[in-house]
Amino acid sequence: MGRERIKTFAAEIDPQPIHLDEEAARDTIFRGLAASGLHTAARAMRLVVESEFKPAGGFVGAGVDQLRWPLPVRPGDELRVESEVLKVRPSKSRSMQGLVKLRATTLNQNGEAVLVFAANLIALRRDS
């Protein structure tokens, strides 16, 4: 994540000193500038959308469980996402839809998890 993008994202979305100003961030529990958790989530979302995870009819998020930020993301960190499909089942009420449970772990360049979540997705079923 670029230092300037961390700040411009925060200025628009999550304007707290910890994401905006090195000096102000130094005396916080993060001990330095850290990306907004939403910024990390946005990056993770983009990586998932651009990954090989491509249900035939696309997908939309129905909900997210257990979103955790175990470590802050610092300027210069390089992020990647590992995702795992935990469950796939047809929707009981809507025959053209399926439900997919996906766990995604976002890692920094040291292989440390910076964001973990399990997403419940609605995917369109392929015609059969």
Place this chain on the structure above:
Amino acid sequence: MGRERIKTFAAEIDPQPIHLDEEAARDTIFRGLAASGLHTAARAMRLVVESEFKPAGGFVGAGVDQLRWPLPVRPGDELRVESEVLKVRPSKSRSMQGLVKLRATTLNQNGEAVLVFAANLIALRRDS
């Protein structure tokens, strides 16, 4: 949410046709353009940060439970957030920190919930 901002946010963060293109969105389960769920979450975050919820030492998110998008957000929707502090307790391991559980419901102009989540926040305790 403005129609153009829905598209530019999606183009950067969540580039799926359902958030980018009215024609493509028409044949999806949303039956028309809808904002990315992350866009709604970003807007909700901004509203919470600018609200009267201001722990003395600021706060950072440790995690989110039970994030749900019950209804899509459409171009022109006006959003507001109602938040409720469910629990406040001192951290067991770090004397200067407290844990706050906050439930936030984001509503559209018709009073319908479009996003619900419970956030676990770390706040700095006031000196006592």
